[in-house]
Amino acid sequence: MKTNARTVALDTLMKVINQGSYSNISLNHALKAAKLPAEESRLATNLVYGTIQYQLYLEYQLRGLVKSRLKEAYLKPLLLMSAYQIFFLDKVPDRAVLDEANKLAKAYGRPKSNGFRLVNGILRALLRQGEVLPDPASGDYLSVKYSMPVWLSDYFTANWGRSRAEKIMASFNSKSKNEIRVSRLADEQRVVRDLKKAHFDPKESPLAADSYALSRGGIVMTDFFKDGEVTVQDEAASLVAEAFEFKGNEQALDACSAPGGKTIQLAEQLPNGRVTALDIHEKKLRLVKENAARMHVADRLRVKALDARKATEYFSAQEFDKILVDAPCSGLGLLRRKPEIRYTKTAADLENLAKIQLDILNEMAGLLKKGGELVYSTCSISVEENEENVRKFLAAHPDFALKPFKTAKISAPKGMLKILPDSYNSDGFFIAKFTTRG
Secondary structure (H helix, E strand, C coil): CCCHHHHHHHHHHHHHHHHCHHHHHHHHHHHHHHHEEEEEEEEHHHHHHHHHHHHHHHHHHEEEECCCCCCCHHHHHHHHHHHHHHHHHCCCCCCHHHHHHHHHHHHHCCCCCCCCHHHHHHHHHHHHCCCCCCCCCCHHHHHHHHCCCCCHHHHHHHHHHHHHHHHHHHHCCCCCEEEEEEECCCCCHHHHHHHHHCCCCCCECCCCEEEEEEECCCCHHHHHHHHCCCCCCCCCCHHHHHCCCCCCCEEEEEECCCCHHHHHHHHHHHCCCCCEECCCCHHHHHHHHHHHHHHHHHHHHHEECCCHHHHHHHCCCCCCCEEEEECCCCCCCCCCCCCHHHCCCCCCHHHHHHHHHHHHHHHCCCCCEEEEEEEEECCCCCCCCHHHHHHHHHCCCCEEECCECCCCCCECCCCCEEEHHHHHHHCEEEEEEEEEEE
């Protein structure tokens, strides 16, 4: 069968659903290899992310219609992808969904397989059945409606109330923006003008400086990206570097650097300083160096393969003016961009990751100069990984205090900032800023 949007999507979904692969990495590799036209690439992307976002919902629609075990690897992903089109892609006629599903079943099925008849029968039954949902008063109603595991829909409801929780979950199921950040070393006004001429229609972020949403993808294939004038970065994530107050000659430490987006932001503000970037994996630091070279800040960077929890064994006490701990986290703020996270993380993960994050924070405390700045951030919105860790860190380090901060477009008068995904249609993010007393 000829490679097209649906074959690319199905191949990707088989890897994600059956093998636990990362959706963004698998899809990017598949699209790069397929070299589809822009419209086909957009459809493949929609099919992959939409199917994964709504997987739990789609499984609920199909559960009474699948009467036997789906033995062939393509069957479940194909049924889910087809169901997604039936319920969420109004521009695709039902007959076209059936026709394409039948073609895929014939192409992917084993010789003498009954997959074609199985797929055709289940999808026709699904069309007759229509949408089904649990009773609104039941404990799994929100879980099914927004395709979130029960523990997660309950978690959002417990922390933000049902009304806000529904807005958060609906936001996670909306389309991600094509967000970029313009380098501080580039002429921002000129870059924006050129982006408009190239029909990217950049829209200024209401949240972060230098950030813009583009009307279409493909920026990484352009000279804007290759020449280091722009980089791909969510607007909420780019706020982290804005929380610091730089003079330009400081020694900074990025304790959890890879892939280097925030490292580069720090370096851009240090023409006479330097950023030391840590990561536990040497391979990931190569990516940091590559990104730094592309963004023209390699001369402001040094890297060290090191577990941040052992940093005091390598660095001297009070060695750094600025320290960033963009800690490894659950990623609960990224469910729009990485939808499979909702199915792979558990409540226990929040507790376990919070312990690692706190260990890193505690290790960094002795490396900060008196009067220096320590910024802690996560791409999670969980209380355990954020506010609770701040409380525990301050209790263990009475010489530290939260420090109010103000970015170009937003302020945090109490020294903590949590961006929920429905506020700006961005990633969810948390930032806390500390300084030492005296």
